[in-house]
Amino acid sequence: MGGRKIIIIGGGIIGSSLGYELVKRGESVTIVEQTDLASGASGAAAGMLAADCEHFEHSELQNLARLSRDLIPALVHEVKEISGIDAGLNQQGFLTPARDNLEAEELQARIIAEATGQWWVPEQLAAAEPALAKGLSGAIYRSEEIQVMPSKLTEALAFSAQATGAVLLRQTEVTRIQVHNKRVEGVQTSRGFLPCDQVVLAGGWGTEQLLQPLGLSFPLEPVKGEIVEVQSSVPLLQATLYAKSIYIVPKPGNKLWIGATSIPGDSSQGVFADSIVRLISEAAKWIPDLRHAQFERAWAGHRPKSPDGLPYIGGFQELQGLYAAAGHYRNGILLSAITATMLANEMEGKDTPGINLDAFRPDRFQRQLEGGVLR
Template sequence: MTTSKCGDIVIVGGGVIGLSIAYALAREGLRPILLDRREPGREASWAGAGLIPPIADRSPAARVSPNPLAALRTWSAGLYPDWTAALQDETGIDPGYRRTGGVDVAWTSREDDALRAAAGQWRAEGIAWERIPPGDYARVEPALNPELKSVYFLPDRAQVRNPRLLAALKAAVVRRGAVLEGYRAALGFTLNGGRVAAVRTESGEIPCGRAILAAGAWSGGLLEPAGVRAPTPPIKGQIVLLRAERPLLRRVVEHGKKYLVPRDDGRILVGATEENAGFDARPTAAGARDLLEEAIRLCPALGDAAIEATWAGLRPGSVDGRPYIGIAPEVENLIIAAGHRRAGLQLAPGTAELVVDLVLGRAPRLDLSPFRPDRLPTSEPADDEAFRS
């Protein structure tokens, strides 16, 4: 077995989480090695829709939600504009972060009650919204089905073009001297006295002073042989990409867990299913049917749109819906950043900053105890229901 170049920090996994961490470390002058078992940035992070929550008003009247995941979401969303602008300045690649606005819609009284409750939370957090009276929906989105029971307009709802964001992150980390090694899978960790001594790969060990595990839905499996239990079950999500003859929508349209995301080139993403299908990431006929029925109901004119593509990705789950961000139990130089479920794109810049705090030995800018990898599942809902995607 050969031993390859020594990197002080080795990151396993080059999705949006691993790449964002590599970028944040590189901005601190560190030069991590990042390994991916295939081309970096082709799994869940590529497949995602790119919905980014609205930025909350920073006035003293607004308060951050007591839900830890909502606090991370708010902070991370606030980082997005400068983070993506810096990436564009450094690489010339525009990640496509746009505040296009969005509408959240309900068909039934029950759904309307849920939106009313969500709107109370938005108000408390300082997120702008307006309830649009029936008959007036066309003012915010002309192609919406006029039969909808209620429509809430969120002018600061945002989106990002995730394949472009990933391309910008890859270019930026390489420019700053980090090493990206695609098609080099980590097989596990060589432990010595409660520390990771090296990351094992098929082509030799990489000795390291610190390892960071950001391998998405594959993270839990890599931890098991090291005796660490932090499951990251795959949650499959499918998307159908449509192209209409003329631009139909301007805003993100959300109905529960399903949504329409209009891109500025006229295409519309219809997402997303939520399925337990193991590591099977094939798009299916039933998944596409469900998404298309939803899309045409929300926006009847989409019935004439052409289907351009379908795809699926595997979101990394966790014990309770919150990501793991912290030091692995019993392995002091192994940091885990995984399990971001439906929100890895939106939570990436905040997660990366928190990991940098841990690496540099700074006090983390958010309390990390709710994200500890060794926490036990509680009966409280950990999910931030406000802006999942």
């Protein structure tokens, strides 16, 4: 295949990954972004590719998460070569520490049940991470888990797509999807009409509005999340700390990102003062010296969540040429690489070997509604 005109709505991590994948396959790609790259959830994320720490209950999603995480390091190097943008890949692994012996037993049982990670005894933990609180009872160390600077990765992918031949339209809003005889014809934008053969909805939370005039829907709810950034004069953490109630992610320049809150249904933009207090005091329980770090900034974003928590990936049965890649909830950075591969395959009419996309169909709730299953 190749040479089809494809419009991707949204310059977040998902639209940018897909744009780069499709243009590499010889397609004619335009990415349309209403404001700027990574201005939505992708610019608010912590950038963790926590395929094992996240404990996906859905087995196919767990499979996708590991596949995707393992694709990212090579992709980061590839797009750095093309775009010159360094996505800040950190391969120091993830730690889940135990406060007491009971927690240590639970975590050790998890290593056996999940067959991932290794147990670090307290002495090993203290030697590797001397700034951690004293008296911890050990930790799970997961060497395969990685993390990136999510805005940088989004930009690196989008600019690599552009350098490979894609058109990147920023400050351009898609206002309508034009269809004729149950086929996509193009999109109306704030800068005029763009004809195309295929359209991909990758606009994150809020994209659903474009479906309403077509009689289609994929429900998404915003789940607000807030992160605090502090900077210390010396490095306080090498690996990412992924505990039950909090994560602390080391970033370049002795910065630590402390996150995140989770407030379902809240689409407000600001950061609550109470969230800052709670995040910093919880983080300081793990790293006491963090109290002497400088507060740098705090921000909020909205995770796009579907009713079953699974992303929408694939084509709409009722409308030829219309596809979705949205609703990646807590893990859009992690799932971006495999989403791009799978959807690009589907848009070429191919399956992805070993992967069944049925659970992720974008019209799954609509079909249930029409079948009277949902009320």
